[in-house]
Amino acid sequence: MTFADLGLSDELLRAVGEAGYSEPTPIQAAAIPPVLMNRDLIGIAQTGTGKTASFVLPMIDVLAHGRARAMMPRSLILEPTRELAAQVAENFEKYGKYHKLSMALLIGGVSMGDQMKALEKGVDVLIATPGRLMDLFGRGKILLSGCSILVIDEADRMLDMGFIPDIEEICAKLPPTRQTLLFSATMPAPIKKLADRFLSNPKQVEVSRPASANTSIEQKLVETSSRGKREALRGLLKADDMKTAIVFSNRKSTVRELTDSLRRHGFAAGQIHGDMEQSERIRELDRFKAGDINILVASDVAARGLDVKGVSHVFNYDVPWHPDDYVHRIGRTGRGGATGKAFTLVTPEDAEAIENIEKLTSTKIERVVGGKSAAPAAASAPAEDEKPRGDRKRGGRGRREREEAPREERADAPRQERTESPREAKPAREAKPVREERRPERAERHDRHRHDEPRRDHRRDRRGERDDGPDEGWNGPIPSFLEVSFGLPPEA
Numbered sequence: 001m002t003f004a005d006l007g008l009s010d011e012l013l014r015a016v017g018e019a020g021y022s023e024p025t026p027i028q029a030a031a032i033p034p035v036l037m038n039r040d041l042i043g044i045a046q047t048g049t050g051k052t053a054s055f056v057l058p059m060i061d062v063l064a065h066g067r068a069r070a071m072m073p074r075s076l077i078l079e080p081t082r083e084l085a086a087q088v089a090e091n092f093e094k095y096g097k098y099h100k101l102s103m104a105l106l107i108g109g110v111s112m113g114d115q116m117k118a119l120e121k122g123v124d125v126l127i128a129t130p131g132r133l134m135d136l137f138g139r140g141k142i143l144l145s146g147c148s149i150l151v152i153d154e155a156d157r158m159l160d161m162g163f164i165p166d167i168e169e170i171c172a173k174l175p176p177t178r179q180t181l182l183f184s185a186t187m188p189a190p191i192k193k194l195a196d197r198f199l200s201n202p203k204q205v206e207v208s209r210p211a212s213a214n215t216s217i218e219q220k221l222v223e224t225s226s227r228g229k230r231e232a233l234r235g236l237l238k239a240d241d242m243k244t245a246i247v248f249s250n251r252k253s254t255v256r257e258l259t260d261s262l263r264r265h266g267f268a269a270g271q272i273h274g275d276m277e278q279s280e281r282i283r284e285l286d287r288f289k290a291g292d293i294n295i296l297v298a299s300d301v302a303a304r305g306l307d308v309k310g311v312s313h314v315f316n317y318d319v320p321w322h323p324d325d326y327v328h329r330i331g332r333t334g335r336g337g338a339t340g341k342a343f344t345l346v347t348p349e350d351a352e353a354i355e356n357i358e359k360l361t362s363t364k365i366e367r368v369v370g371g372k373s374a375a376p377a378a379a380s381a382p383a384e385d386e387k388p389r390g391d392r393k394r395g396g397r398g399r400r401e402r403e404e405a406p407r408e409e410r411a412d413a414p415r416q417e418r419t420e421s422p423r424e425a426k427p428a429r430e431a432k433p434v435r436e437e438r439r440p441e442r443a444e445r446h447d448r449h450r451h452d453e454p455r456r457d458h459r460r461d462r463r464g465e466r467d468d469g470p471d472e473g474w475n476g477p478i479p480s481f482l483e484v485s486f487g488l489p490p491e492a
Helices: 010-018 026-036 051-062 082-095 112-121 130-138 155-160 164-173 189-198 229-237 252-264 278-290 323-330 348-361 399-403 407-412 442-463 480-486
Strands: 041-044 075-078 103-106 125-128 149-152 179-184 203-206 217-223 245-248 269-272 295-298 313-316 340-346 366-369
Touching (some): 075 130, 082 125, 082 278, 103 112, 130 164, 155 179, 155 323, 179 189, 252 269, 252 295, 278 295, 323 348, 340 348
Parallel strands (some): 149 179, 217 340
């Protein structure tokens, strides 16, 4: 089967031929005819099989007849990331060069003024990420009532990134009589629910089992240790058949640190992650495509739909947290019928994650030993830049070194008598003599109270606690002997 058998226009066939394609992929052959017949579609296929062209090519022919109006795009394509949106825009420019179709790209990280100017002129194709689209819609800069075609690309990725509520809100603002195309590598329950709600009698095209890996990719698990990961990766990158590679990590901080480490060891490496500005991400990606660097260290922002020709290897420096991400990561190689290799560095802590991946893909991945890096940490000391910060010596003999002496050696050592320093020598305490106090007689107690009365009276006068007059029921002051006998406080 050729592209001419699918019913595409002559102008489109000419552009496809100039791009170097002659035969459609299975997903393209199954999806293009129903899209040309204005049917809703659910396309399920593994990554790297040409899903983008399966909706870009028929959309160009469908939109060839018609005129765009200001602020009212005729079609909408939703992408989860900026890179995917920019890649779809490149496909429209490449395949639609013989059609007079206008296009606008709405993504974050770039100036909003140029995007609003393009919308004011009117566009046939609007390619957007949900966040920027909702922002402009809230500002009243765009109307969706004239959109006749909606494409939701990488729907499972939309689910992972939390965009499903935005997708539902966008679909509610579109006209009910429209054509909706949904493409995804997997079909979890929330995506199935979304399709049942917003698609009308869709045709489902499934060219491979969901979450299956590309059979043209050679997969291997490299057993290593946490400290030996970098050494194992460097050894794999020095392989003779390694031309270009993408190295995936779970954390953005690890992406930065690993890129710096590879550069210190002489590798031409770049990086791409979510904390970078959009201009920086595009620049690094262009350097990788142009061959200025042959290693791209990336987070999962580059795991979905990123199409770079000639990637020979994919390395999972970290085992992905979600099994579906493994399928998307390794799908960056072995694209367009080519072969590729995917290596995943695993530690004993990754056993459960690997089990879930093998269960999802129904594939038993071959295990290999990572050489020296797989040996226990005590066999070979890690490089200085690979040591955890807490393990670096701060000078002096540590507690662990002091305790490493054999117990028998410590037991046989002669016991030294302790000599007390002058500071430690303390004289024995002398027993204090017991004071024999004689209970004073009544007369002595009477004199003592008389002697203390002026001081106590002065204190009470100062504090204002007691009146100077006689107490109620007496004609004069209370005698001192009554104070002693009844325990009453002395009075003036």
